[in-house]
Amino acid sequence: MKIVLAPDSYKGSLTAQQACDAMELGIRRVVPDAEIVKVPMADGGEGTVQSLVDSTGGRVLECVVSNPLGQPVRAKFGIAGDGSTAVVEMAEASGLYLIDEDSRNPLLTTTYGTGQLIRHALDLGCRSFILGIGGSATNDGGAGMAQALGIKLLDADGNELTAGGGGLDKLYRIDLGGVDARLQSCKFEVACDVDNPLCGPSGASHVFGPQKGATPDMVNRLDANLVHYASVIKKDVGVDVLELPGAGAAGGLGAGLAAFLGATLRRGVDIVLNAAGLEQKLIGADWVFTGEGQCDFQTERGKTPYGVAKTAQRCGVPVVLVAGSVGEGIEVMYRHGVRSVFSMMERPMTMPEAMAQAPILLANAVERVMRLISDS
Numbered sequence: 055m056k057i058v059l060a061p062d063s064y065k066g067s068l069t070a071q072q073a074c075d076a077m078e079l080g081i082r083r084v085v086p087d088a089e090i091v092k093v094p095m096a097d098g099g100e101g102t103v104q105s106l107v108d109s110t111g112g113r114v115l116e117c118v119v120s121n122p123l124g125q126p127v128r129a130k131f132g133i134a135g136d137g138s139t140a141v142v143e144m145a146e147a148s149g150l151y152l153i154d155e156d157s158r159n160p161l162l163t164t165t166y167g168t169g170q171l172i173r174h175a176l177d178l179g180c181r182s183f184i185l186g187i188g189g190s191a192t193n194d195g196g197a198g199m200a201q202a203l204g205i206k207l208l209d210a211d212g213n214e215l216t217a218g219g220g221g222l223d224k225l226y227r228i229d230l231g232g233v234d235a236r237l238q239s240c241k242f243e244v245a246c247d248v249d250n251p252l253c254g255p256s257g258a259s260h261v262f263g264p265q266k267g268a269t270p271d272m273v274n275r276l277d278a279n280l281v282h283y284a285s286v287i288k289k290d291v292g293v294d295v296l297e298l299p300g301a302g303a304a305g306g307l308g309a310g311l312a313a314f315l316g317a318t319l320r321r322g323v324d325i326v327l328n329a330a331g332l333e334q335k336l337i338g339a340d341w342v343f344t345g346e347g348q349c350d351f352q353t354e355r356g357k358t359p360y361g362v363a364k365t366a367q368r369c370g371v372p373v374v375l376v377a378g379s380v381g382e383g384i385e386v387m388y389r390h391g392v393r394s395v396f397s398m399m400e401r402p403m404t405m406p407e408a409m410a411q412a413p414i415l416l417a418n419a420v421e422r423v424m425r426l427i428s429d430s
Contacts, residue, residue: 055428056089057081058339058371060332062346062358063101064378067412070094070101071108076413077343077376080420084428091335095344097358098245098322102186103132103141109330110135115178119170121152122163122191124217131171134329139182140175141329144168144304145189148198150266153191158267160193160259160276161220165307169202176236184325185311186245187304191266193219193259193276195252195283196310204232205314219259219305222279228290233314242315245322247356250302252295252309253281258302266305280306287313323361332362336369341427343420345376349395351383360390367391374427376419378408396423 061073068076074092081088096105107114112134121127132141145151147167150158172183192198197207198217206229207215215221250256259268259277268276283306284296293313295301300319301309311317327333336342344362354360363373372393375384380397387395398415399408408415 055085055341056091056339058091058093058336058342060093060095060342060344060362062095062097062344063105064345064347064412064416067347067378067409068416070096070105072413073345073416076416077420080417081424083421084424091339093330093332093335095330095332095358095362096322096326097356097361098186098247098325099188100143100145102184102245102322102326103130103143106134106141106184106326106329107132112141117171117174119147119167120164121167122148123153123157124164124166127152127167129167129171131175133175133178133180138180139184139329140172140180141184142168142171142175143186144307145186147171148192149189150191151189155267158191160191160218160263160266160268160305161272162218163192163266164194164198164217165190165192165196165310166198166202166217168307169199172199173202173234176234176240181236181240183240183242184245184329185242185317186322187307187311188247190304190307192307193263193266193268193305195219195222195280195306196314197222197283199307199310200314203237203314204234205230206232219276219279222283225283225286228286230291237315240315242311242317243325244308244311244317244319245325246300246303246308246319247322248303249299251297251299252284252301252306253277256302258306261302262305284309321356323356323358327361327365332365333369336366336371339369339371342366342371342373343376344373347378348381349375349377349379349384349387350381351386353384354386354390359392360387363387363391374423376416376423378412
């Protein structure tokens, strides 16, 4: 029997690799000689670096970059097993969690550190990039990222703009002459699970600005600044990002990546599925096990178990979904290749208890499923 294990992390309790290990333990209690293929998964958000490093036999590296307020911080990024694909989570350098709540100010916060992460990967020979852009503290449209890569954002006097979204209204000209030449031979894929435009009521500033510390007045100012920023990008770079779906992700970093790096914005789980080579690993499989901490009607909207199930469905392999908790509407997954859904929970317990016992609970749940499968 060949079984492919392709779970996401169980947030706060198990990484995707640890979930694979727990699932394997449960399977081997019933079928000791099963062929087990582990493919730790993610959907482009937190944990993507670790999952792709684990699933491809890569490595995690660490370097010092600037945090959203320009202070030094140690940030991790991954290099996949091919040695040339970098996996970067912008939150490592430009994330909201890196600064205290009292210090959050999207007029000042910058994506410069994200650009530094890209530059470090370039120095190591990477020419293919997968970027997860959730959890940002910024609203600068990727301006800081661009500056870190040698792009000059100049005011009417020829001076470089200061950091943050608050100064974008002063942008007069974009000078691409000093951009890192290595970028011309690079490919960028961005895990972007929102389709918000750059500006307007559904844009970066109005939707995400308040959680980053923006007051109503700041939101209006930031939005107007991004409108101006987009107009200069269109004039000097020749890319229209104003209505681009996903351009508003991460405070407009989606727009900056598309404009300056030619990045493709895609659903995160699709990027990870491709990079991890799941479809190839499904050849000859009898079953697939997937899961994450919470599964409900939202799982169908691009979460990891949905992506895994659709891939397995195309390959004719049945899927079992084992979740920490099962919420309303999970039955929609039965249309997408999931044979059945199981919860890890064995008895009523508090959330801290369940998280502390997650490896045991997951192994026990998978064992119960395997006893059913092996007897059928």
